[in-house]
Amino acid sequence: xxxxxxxxxxxxxxxxPDQKLSLSELKGKRVILAFYPADWSVVCxxxxxxxxxxxxFFHKYNAELVGISVDSKWCHxxxxxxxxxxxxxxxxxxxxGAVSRLYDVYDDVExxxxxxxxxxxxxxxxxxxxxxxxxxxxxxxxxxxALEEMNKK
Amino acid sequence: xxxxxxxxxxxxQGAKDATIVLLEYGDYQCPHCGHAxxxxxxxxxxxxxxLLFVFRNFPIEESHPDxxxxxxxxxxxxxQNKYWQMHDALFEHQYDLSIDGILxxxxxxxxxxRKFTSDIQQSELFQKVENDFESGVRSGVxxxxxxxxxxxxxxxxxxxxxxxxxxxxxxxPK
Numbered sequence: 001x002x003x004x005x006x007x008x009x010x011x012x013x014x015x016x017p018d019q020k021l022s023l024s025e026l027k028g029k030r031v032i033l034a035f036y037p038a039d040w041s042v043v044c045x046x047x048x049x050x051x052x053x054x055x056x057f058f059h060k061y062n063a064e065l066v067g068i069s070v071d072s073k074w075c076h077x078x079x080x081x082x083x084x085x086x087x088x089x090x091x092x093x094x095x096x097g098a099v100s101r102l103y104d105v106y107d108d109v110e111x112x113x114x115x116x117x118x119x120x121x122x123x124x125x126x127x128x129x130x131x132x133x134x135x136x137x138x139x140x141x142x143x144x145x146a147l148e149e150m151n152k153k
Numbered sequence: 154x155x156x157x158x159x160x161x162x163x164x165x166q167g168a169k170d171a172t173i174v175l176l177e178y179g180d181y182q183c184p185h186c187g188h189a190x191x192x193x194x195x196x197x198x199x200x201x202x203x204l205l206f207v208f209r210n211f212p213i214e215e216s217h218p219d220x221x222x223x224x225x226x227x228x229x230x231x232x233q234n235k236y237w238q239m240h241d242a243l244f245e246h247q248y249d250l251s252i253d254g255i256l257x258x259x260x261x262x263x264x265x266x267r268k269f270t271s272d273i274q275q276s277e278l279f280q281k282v283e284n285d286f287e288s289g290v291r292s293g294v295x296x297x298x299x300x301x302x303x304x305x306x307x308x309x310x311x312x313x314x315x316x317x318x319x320x321x322x323x324x325x326p327k
Binding site (some may be wrong): 046049052053054057084085086138139140144 | 194
């Protein structure tokens with residue numbers, strides 16, 4: 001994992017089949033980067049469905065959630081539609097896993113992202129991070145605790 | 154860690170002074186919760202006065218479109234002192250949690266239907282369900298059913314044999 005209190009590295013990935021999203025476009029908002037291994041797998045979909053249901057709590061803290069995996073933009077589109085997600089999934093697909101590597105959360109053996117969370121402040125500084133065991137859904141309490149802590153300062 | 158702790162605002166079943174307080178965050182439309190329902194009934198029967206069972210709502214609406222409605226229905230039944238009867242009926246009729254299905258259950262439980270129909274539209278009850286959900290998220294619930302034993306999260310196997318074995322282990326004198 002990257003250390004805290006540094007600027008989160010810039011990236012630009014496909015958010016839809018014809019549109020890219022750059023991290024810098026989210027400046028002014030807090031950003032939750034949720035790296036996860038794969039669309040459709042059981043634990044991931046539970047984790048993303050939970051985050052989908054907790055979006056309103058994230059928004060209360062001016063935070064946007066972005067999911068990132070190595071699946072393609074088309075796969076993401078089908079997954080998001082099927083699960084009725086109201087947040088963006090980014091495709092770290094080509095070159096495969098480049099952004100995950102940049103954030104030190106790429107699993108070379110599986111060829112997937114690890115299950116990892118970063119919370120960035122309004123200026124893109126990393127304020128909290130968590131690497132979850134791959135088979136365990138980390139829940140949303142750690143993210144919300146981090147956002148609450150940021151409000152105190 | 155469970156936030157907030159179990160209080161008189163919660164729906165409880167069993168002995169107040171039980172050694173074990175088992176809390177479930179559940180969703181009436183979740184198949185896993187439906188699977189857990191008869192297991193919990195058997196465990197409650199086995200442990201008797203050693204167990205206090207508490208249920209809080211954790212509906213994931215985008216996956217389970219009838220879940221919030223069902224949770225609100227249980228809270229509306231509580232206003233007529235039939236919370237646990239509705240709780241059981243919802244899990245036993247998980248296959249039909251449409252509004253018609255829920256009204257049928259209300260009728261079969263002998264609820265005052267006019268009051269029930271009005272109560273299930275009360276924003277206070279929706280707020281209560283949402284408060285339950287938020288408390289679950291803050292307590293670290295990552296899916297349903299989410300169990301807490303004496304305010305500590307329990308992530309292990311909750312099939313009948315291992316779950317009962319674990320709980321019985323808590324009763325043994327140290």
